[in-house]
Amino acid sequence: MKVGIVGCAGRMGQMLVREVLATSGCELCGGTESPGHLALGQDIAARIGLSPCGLDIRDDTPSLFQISDVVIDFTLATITETHTAWAAQHGTKLILGTTGHDEQQISSITAAAKKTTIVKAMNFSVGINILLKLTKDIARTVDEEFDIEIVEMHHRHKIDSPSGTAIGLGEAAAAGRKTALPDVANWGRDRGTGKRSPGEIGFASLRGGEVVGEHKVIFAGNSERIELSHTAYSRELFAKGAVIAAKWANHKDTGLYDMIDVLGMGE
Numbered sequence: 400m401k402v403g404i405v406g407c408a409g410r411m412g413q414m415l416v417r418e419v420l421a422t423s424g425c426e427l428c429g430g431t432e433s434p435g436h437l438a439l440g441q442d443i444a445a446r447i448g449l450s451p452c453g454l455d456i457r458d459d460t461p462s463l464f465q466i467s468d469v470v471i472d473f474t475l476a477t478i479t480e481t482h483t484a485w486a487a488q489h490g491t492k493l494i495l496g497t498t499g500h501d502e503q504q505i506s507s508i509t510a511a512a513k514k515t516t517i518v519k520a521m522n523f524s525v526g527i528n529i530l531l532k533l534t535k536d537i538a539r540t541v542d543e544e545f546d547i548e549i550v551e552m553h554h555r556h557k558i559d560s561p562s563g564t565a566i567g568l569g570e571a572a573a574a575g576r577k578t579a580l581p582d583v584a585n586w587g588r589d590r591g592t593g594k595r596s597p598g599e600i601g602f603a604s605l606r607g608g609e610v611v612g613e614h615k616v617i618f619a620g621n622s623e624r625i626e627l628s629h630t631a632y633s634r635e636l637f638a639k640g641a642v643i644a645a646k647w648a649n650h651k652d653t654g655l656y657d658m659i660d661v662l663g664m665g666e
Contacts, residue, residue: 403467408438414638483511498563512655521563523640538575552605
């Protein structure tokens with residue numbers, strides 16, 4: 400299976416390069432960066448301290464989609480529409496770990512998934528996907544006496560807020576209560592916002608240091624509290640999950656899937 404990586408010189412991209420090179424059945428066929436990037440022309444593997452692999456980092460992303468069986472994308476939401484169009488055009492399977500998409504970008508993903516296989520996940524960690532399932536199950540089980548709050552913390556460089564994973568946890572909680580997240584979400588509280596609304600799902604985002612990712616789901620009742628939490632210590636776990644998804648997607652029919660499907664935890 401030939402795997403291409405867009406954004407291969409970024410922090411997540413470097414992890415993906417290591418994981419693809421180390422995984423049996425995967426062949427790294429190329430990696431790209433944006434025009435003008437300082438890493439262009441450098442050997443993909445040598446740049447991160449590995450033995451040279453003979454592949455230079457290029458800025459010809461359309462060609463990468465053409466030669467790859469699967470492309471892994473953890474770049475920016477603003478270029479997702481372009482990447483999904485190339486995936487659809489060439490029938491390239493796409494593993495999409497980018498978060499922060501707007502409605503138009505999500506529509507482009509849905510449209511492309513009619514022509515190729517896309518695995519889109521807000522988080523490729525096995526543990527987070529277990530957390531998603533538990534969140535939905537608990538929200539379904541407890542009544543609305545339990546207020547739901549989601550707290551996340553990430554490194555100072557993260558652009559979007561709340562994190563895609565936090566939003567996914569909110570969607571899981573809302574689904575458990577048979578409602579839509581936009582109808583019940585409180586995306587953040589400033590001073591003087593008043594008391595909590597019944598059925599509300601609240602979010603709090605923290606940024607600082609080099610925190611890889613921390614998520615907590617709180618079910619606060621009148622007499623007891625349930626807390627679910629997950630802490631990521633290394634981005635390596637996201638890379639491992641993405642490559643697992645790539646190998647799974649390579650043998651799947653056209654459609655839009657998530658990591659729950661990859662792990663066989665769907666209902």
